[in-house]
Amino acid sequence: MRLPLAIGMSLIAATFATAAHAKDWKTVVIGMEGAYAPYNLTDSSSKIVGFEPDLVQDLCARIKVECKIIAQDWDGMIPGLQAGKFDVIMDGMSITDERKGQIDFSAPYANAPAGFVAAKDSPLAKLASNGKVFDLTKSPAEAGKALDELRAALKGKTVGVQVSTTHATFADAHLKDIATVKEYKTTDERDLDLKSGRIDAELDDYPILAAVLDQPDSKDYAIIGPQFAGGEFGIGVGMGLRKADADLTAKFNDALKAAFADGSVKKYSLKWFKIDTTP
Amino acid sequence: MMSLDFIWLTFLRLIAALPVTIEVWFLSILFGGFVAACVTWMRVSGILPFSLFARLFIFIFRGSPLLIQLFIIYYGLPSIPFARHSFLWPFLREPFYCAVLSLALCTAGYTSEIFRGALAAVPRGQVEAARACGMSGFLLFRRIILPIAARQALPAYSTEVISMTKATALVSLITLWDVLSVALKIRNDTLITYTPLLIAGAIYYVFNYILARVFVWLEYVVSPHLRRRVY
Amino acid sequence: MLGFGDKGWGLALIAGALMTLAVSLTGLLIGSVLGSLIAWSKLSGHKVGATIGDAYASLFRGLPELLVIYFVYFGSSALLTAVGNLVGIEGFVGVPAFAAGALGVGVISGAYQAEVYRGAYLAIAPGELEAARAVGMHRLLMFRRIIVPQVLRYAIPGLGNLWQVALKDSSLISVTGLTELMRTAQVGAGSTRQPFAFYLAGLGLYLTLTFVTDRFFEAAEKRATRGLKRMHG
Structure with a gap:
């Protein structure tokens, strides 16, 4: 039947x-x-x-x-x-x-380039690549260097992404082996988990991250670390x-x-x- | 039309998520049953504070949607600083434990009502007869009340156990990826809408069908007096 | 924020709770029609009828509620659009969110209600039916005067439980875009970034609905069994 x-x-x-x-x-x-x-x-x-x-x-x-x-x-x-x-x-x-x-x-x-939001005192803030944008397709050598630096800083940490986004694809390819990647259905739930301390950083595109920081209880957080474009992030x-x-x-x-x-x-x-x- | 390859790969990915569904389901049934037994005992104990607590517990967990319970336990509790600094935090931090906790509490609300109904259905004459034979306390419970009540509870309990397999489909709210949410994820990635959902539906259906068969068999086992005698 | 003023979400939440009540109630009624048809087909003894009834019940009890609601919503809209295009209506014909939600809840509830009605019918003493036939009642009159009152009496506790289930299944129909209580709470949580407050308010309103309707079912049970009390008393 x-x-x-x-x-x-x-x-x-x-x-x-x-x-x-x-x-x-x-x-x-x-x-x-x-x-x-x-x-x-x-x-x-x-x-x-x-x-x-x-x-x-x-x-x-x-x-x-x-x-x-x-x-x-x-x-x-x-x-x-x-x-x-x-x-x-x-x-x-x-x-x-x-x-x-x-x-x-x-x-x-x-x-929009993709970046990270994390606590202001996160180790990401001390990276040489902090605040710079790297294109994974156009300048793979520099982007690769920034990526290595990022991977060292995120070792053992937990990173939150929204499910079925290019950010999830990127995290799957470059961060999964050194950090825990958690996938959320919506960005709201991920923001809650960042503030409760279940995740150490969240990866998303710049406009979305900027909107997160506009929330009233976000004063301890900032967009830090390197930003990326191209590669897994596609054409937009x-x-x-x-x-x-x-x-x-x-x-x-x-x-x-x-x-x-x-x-x-x-x-x-x-x-x-x-x-x-x-x- | 859909390629067979895609159907097969989707099926494999969904089957890979089945352990999450089954683990959450099994553990919450197990702990939920235990909590339900305690709550039922409190409810019929005749001690007022206990029975009031049991009523409140049943009212809250039976009367509100699981989605809200799950949300409050996982996302709500950490916003109370006390919970975040208590010894419970390593436990509450993990979505898996939160899922089992909230599903167990929710099913306990329903199950204790089923247990209570089954206890009420034990004929008084049977208990009196056992007392007349000198049984009391735990022996009376184990030999007379429990077997009769278990038999009474089985049909309603089987329905509850089966609906719990489906309730696990809500745990993706707290980042646990069970069968249905993996199907939704595949849909979001590929934008193929119906095929992953249909395959997920088939997996749930087969699993629940087997479960229902097991319960039919169990009912048969515990009701020998209803079987036709073979001489 | 949860107040009733200009910027308050209080009224919206109460309106959501009333919508939840309305859609669950409609769903329960749809389910009672489907459920009694299935119970009848199972009791009729026709092989085909019984097979269809069994298949329906096991399908909708075995599938996740969320999935059933998806298929009912998108399936019915796609069907309606196709029929509309056949008769020359251009473009998309949507099933109203309320109808789709109530249908989703009803289709699920029907699968469970069938069992409740079947059990209740079997609990009617066969003598009562024989007596009704003996005094010359025709089928419709017997159904109305003898079967329905007794089936309802036995079915009320079971229906009370299924009402609880319908109330909570209705929290899954936000996919249809209907602004019932759950969706109102979610939208409020997303817009104000205060999810905890909104989910607590939602919890309180669901519990209020449960409390009020529980009292109603208690009263109904008391009334339906008043004849039995006299018998034993």
Whole structure:
């Protein structure tokens, strides 16, 4: 009984999940979590604001469509896209080859370096590489040196990352053999564990870490140690679209190119992230 | 469509997480059963402070969602500085122990109600007859009350034990990666939504199916008086 | 912060608790329809009916609740969209969050309620049914006047337990986006960075719901068994 049922259920799921429909784009619906500050967050009047809402309204004006942003839990993000509840996902989602099997990505619109938050007196603060950014792809030699230094400082420590992020991939590749890597479902829970002392440092991208330090009880913590880009961190975050909607992806890519050229993306990045994250 | 390779690799990764699910489940059933026995004893002891404590315990752990209990025990307790500096901290620091602790307390709330119902169902005549034969104290409990009560409790207890395998799926909240959360992780990495969840579902289903069979067999063993006699 | 003022989350939490109550209650009712159908199919003695009933019960008792709720929510929305597209409605047709949540809770509850009803039906003395037939009651009247009142009497303690379970299963439906108590607590915790306060408030409200509804089930049990008391008294 159970095997035919499972097969039946997956067939039904597959049939309905891939139901797509071509249309000429007048309105485009964007799905966001509304809880991934400062990429996107919900303000006190329950409106979704942040870097991604600003950027997408700009892009939509360029391709002359009306954009509607709706909130969606991460758990329902992909089913929602595939069922047509919305047409674009923008949720600080990193572009990876593995994910390209299921959906299409636009060109990256942000690529922030990754760094660590730890207590101000952590040994990371004394490293020579403290505060510098290293590109794992473009200058592997220097980055490798910084990485060695980092590994020595983190030996025997516990590092917290959010599950299924490029940071988790990086920690898996470079830190797992010398430190304990703990994976959290959300960044909120990881921040709690940093403050209770269960973890010694957390690894995430710069805007997220800056938001952690904005919390009221973060005065003993700082962004310290080396920062990294490239390598496991990939090419950055992009919009996720259905594979059937290649026309819409192309439109957004053209609009992104124009927005990079006239400095709009940089403007939003400085407004929300305080640093320039254009890829 | 999905490649068989992906299904097989997903299956292997999920099976690799099965020990976490089973360890948390088994230990919390074990300690939960022990706590439940104590709470049941307090509840029926006739000593007022004890029975009040038992009522409060059952009310709190039966009346609130496990997710909240888990959160308060793991993330909440460390925010009390006392807990962080006490001898308990090395224990509370570990997600595994916190998971077992909170699942055990939660199941104890339900289980002690099951035990109490089973004790109440022991016919008074049986106890009187045993007393008339001169049994008392522990002997009476061991030979008369326990076997009858255990038989009464078994159906409801089996349901509780089976739901506990599913309750372990919540422990990823505190960074323990059990079968269901590994399935969700694979989904996040690959964005393939249904296949990992279906495989996880199948694993839970098979495990619980075996468990249910074991309980059917146990019920058969402890109720010889209901079997048809073979002469 | 947990107050009732402009910036307070008090009202939101209470509204969440009422939503939890509403969705659990609807779920319990859906479950009672499903549960009695399954109990009937098992008791009917038809082989096919009994097999379907067994499969349903063992499937939904064996799968994690979270998984069932995922599939009910995404499955029903995908189904509705497909049907909508067939009849010419463009784009996405979503199942309302409330309906999807209640259906998820109900589908699970039904699997357990079936056993409660079956046990309660078997506890009815066969003589009562024979007597009802003997005085010429037709099936519907017998069901309404003889079976339902007695099944309910025997089923109330079991239903009380399942109500507790439904109340707590409803804390897993935040995936549908319904702002019930658990989600309100989570959103509040995330927005104010004070998770401990919000989860404690959630705990208090869940316990209040439990306390109030427990009293209700106690009263119902007392009322349903008032005939039995007289018999023994």
